[in-house]
Amino acid sequence: KAGVTQTPRYLIKTRGQQVTLSCSPISGHRSVSWYQQTPGQGLQFLFEYFSETQRNKGNFPGRFSGRQFSNSRSEMNVSTLELGDSALYLCASSFPGDGTEAFFGQGTRLTVV
Amino acid sequence: AQSVTQLDSQVPVFEEAPVELRCNYSSSVSVYLFWYVQYPNQGLQLLLKYLSGSTLVKGINGFEAEFNKSQTSFHLRKPSVHISDTAEYFCAVMGNTGGFKTIFGAGTRLFVKA
Numbered sequence: 224k225a226g227v228t229q230t231p232r233y234l235i236k237t238r239g240q241q242v243t244l245s246c247s248p249i250s251g252h253r254s255v256s257w258y259q260q261t262p263g264q265g266l267q268f269l270f271e272y273f274s275e276t277q278r279n280k281g282n283f284p285g286r287f288s289g290r291q292f293s294n295s296r297s298e299m300n301v302s303t304l305e306l307g308d309s310a311l312y313l314c315a316s317s318f319p320g321d322g323t324e325a326f327f328g329q330g331t332r333l334t335v336v
Numbered sequence: 337a338q339s340v341t342q343l344d345s346q347v348p349v350f351e352e353a354p355v356e357l358r359c360n361y362s363s364s365v366s367v368y369l370f371w372y373v374q375y376p377n378q379g380l381q382l383l384l385k386y387l388s389g390s391t392l393v394k395g396i397n398g399f400e401a402e403f404n405k406s407q408t409s410f411h412l413r414k415p416s417v418h419i420s421d422t423a424e425y426f427c428a429v430m431g432n433t434g435g436f437k438t439i440f441g442a443g444t445r446l447f448v449k450a
Contacts, residue, residue: 227379256438265442266426279437313379315438322368322387322430325438327379 225249227316229328236335241302244331248286248295248316254278255297256325257289269312272297273319301333309335338363338429342441350449351419361428366382370428370438371401380426386410397421397440406449422448 225272228247236242247253256279268281272291289299295316301308307308311332343358361367368387372380384395398445401412410427427441 258440266440268437268439271437315380322385324370324382324385327372327378327381329377329379 227314227326227328229314229331231331232329233332235305236333238275238304238306238335240304241300242333243298243305244312244314244333246297246299246316246328248297249326252316252318252326253295254272254292254317254319255295256315256317257297257298257299258313258315259283260313260330261309266290266313269299304335306335309333322336338365338367338431338439340427340429340441342425342427342440342444344444345442346445346447348449349417350446352416353372355413355416355417355421357427357446359407359410359412359427359441361410361427361429363408363429363431365431368430369401369403370430371395371399371410371412372426372428372440373397374424374426374443376423383412383425417446417448419448419450421446 230245250300254273257272259267271279275291286302291297313330315327317323317325341360343400349355360386370385371383374380383399384393386393386403394400399414426443428438430438
């Protein structure tokens with residue numbers, strides 16, 4: 224069974240640009256969550272999608288957005304990039320249900336210069 | 337709302353020594369609890385989880401954790417660590433009221449020395 228796939232693995236962008244990251248969940252998983260990981264802040268929850276609807280949202284500015292497609296694949300977009308957006312962005316998928324664990328991709332390392 | 341506090345940011349320990357990584361949580365509802373491990377340049381993988389029932393939970397790689405409801409803790413233990421256990425460990429909580437949002441602690445860096 225294929226795991227969670229995130230593309231690209233590495234990305235370098237310039238301040239002010241926008242970026243789109245992609246996540247393909249495990250087959251059958253309908254919930255996809257996104258996290259930002261930085262050395263100082265740890266894992267910060269961005270948002271969670273289920274059946275193409277955003278079900279939960281973290282405390283991030285509106286520059287961070289996402290969406291989920293009918294095949295459960297998800298994308299997140301960051302507009303007007305800032306240096307502080309440099310981080311590892313992790314996607315996790317899960318089979319919806321109480322107490323089900325998240326399965327993580329290897330992440331996309333975004334560097335903003 | 338739920339929150340998770342991992343009490344130690346770094347834990348150095350010698351190989352074959354026991355280790356305990358501490359985790360406390362707060363929640364107004366019943367929760368499910370998880371420990372994940374992250375190796376360098378990798379995503380997180382599940383070590384173990386507590387849903388209900390026995391408060392002592394056994395996971396992969398010889399790790400176990402004990403759920404203590406009165407102390408709102410879920411500490412992770414291993415009786416004898418190996419060099420390969422060097423990694424970052426995350427405690428996480430999911431409220432059982434639906435929504436399935438998982439909140440992670442800041443992580444504990446376990447460094448096993450020879």
